[in-house]
Amino acid sequence: MEDREKIYPAADADVFARERLSAKRYGHTLRVAETAEDLARAHGVDPGRARLAALLHDAARERSSEEFLGLAEDLGLGVRESERESPKLLHGPVAAELARRELGVEDDEVLEAIRAHTVGRPGMGPLSLVLYVADKIEPARDYPSVENLRRLARCDLRAAAAESLRRSIAHNEERGRPTHPASIETLGWLEEAEEGA
Numbered sequence: 116m117e118d119r120e121k122i123y124p125a126a127d128a129d130v131f132a133r134e135r136l137s138a139k140r141y142g143h144t145l146r147v148a149e150t151a152e153d154l155a156r157a158h159g160v161d162p163g164r165a166r167l168a169a170l171l172h173d174a175a176r177e178r179s180s181e182e183f184l185g186l187a188e189d190l191g192l193g194v195r196e197s198e199r200e201s202p203k204l205l206h207g208p209v210a211a212e213l214a215r216r217e218l219g220v221e222d223d224e225v226l227e228a229i230r231a232h233t234v235g236r237p238g239m240g241p242l243s244l245v246l247y248v249a250d251k252i253e254p255a256r257d258y259p260s261v262e263n264l265r266r267l268a269r270c271d272l273r274a275a276a277a278e279s280l281r282r283s284i285a286h287n288e289e290r291g292r293p294t295h296p297a298s299i300e301t302l303g304w305l306e307e308a309e310e311g312a
């Protein structure tokens with residue numbers, strides 16, 4: 116238990132992200148970290164681990180599409196068809212693997228949260244939900260339903276994640292873009308739990 120919860124120093128994760136990101140995306144990263152800490156406190160999740168996952172979540176985001184595919188293959192991450200079409204979808208799994216290899220982050224839930232932050236994952240745990248939602252509602256996010264999501268996130272993280280997934284699937288449909296299968300599976304999983312509640 117203690118090993119699983121071994122916290123990698125957030126200060127190092129901060130430097131890791133800052134060195135790899137533009138000022139704009141680093142700013143987003145810091146806002147997600149603050150938001151994730153707040154949500155974690157509100158929902159009984161460890162805020163330190165939420166901050167760590169948030170600091171690292173977009174650390175690979177500014178690599179090129181070719182680099183994502185090459186890295187994903189080198190790192191042995193399975194690449195799905197939707198990811199081949201849109202390699203940036205791999206920035207979560209690639210960031211998690213870099214955090215593990217280059218920073219020595221061993222906390223599985225932290226790595227899972229980083230991995231799942233873009234498209235979700237069925238069965239995602241509380242820490243993953245905190246990061247997923249924090250990324251969508253950090254203070255600079257500005258879209259019509261964001262205030263509703265912020266309110267929902269205070270009381271029900273799973274409902275907020277489900278609402279955010281519905282919104283992103285609808286958004287893709289409007290633009291004729293495919294949705295990553297994991298997002299559809301995750302929404303199905305969350306809705307099943309809602310119905311069973």
Ligand SMILES: [Fe+2]
Nearest residue numbers: 172173232233
């Ligand atoms: Fe991201």
Ligand SMILES: [Fe+2]
Nearest residue numbers: 147172173250
């Ligand atoms: Fe992000």
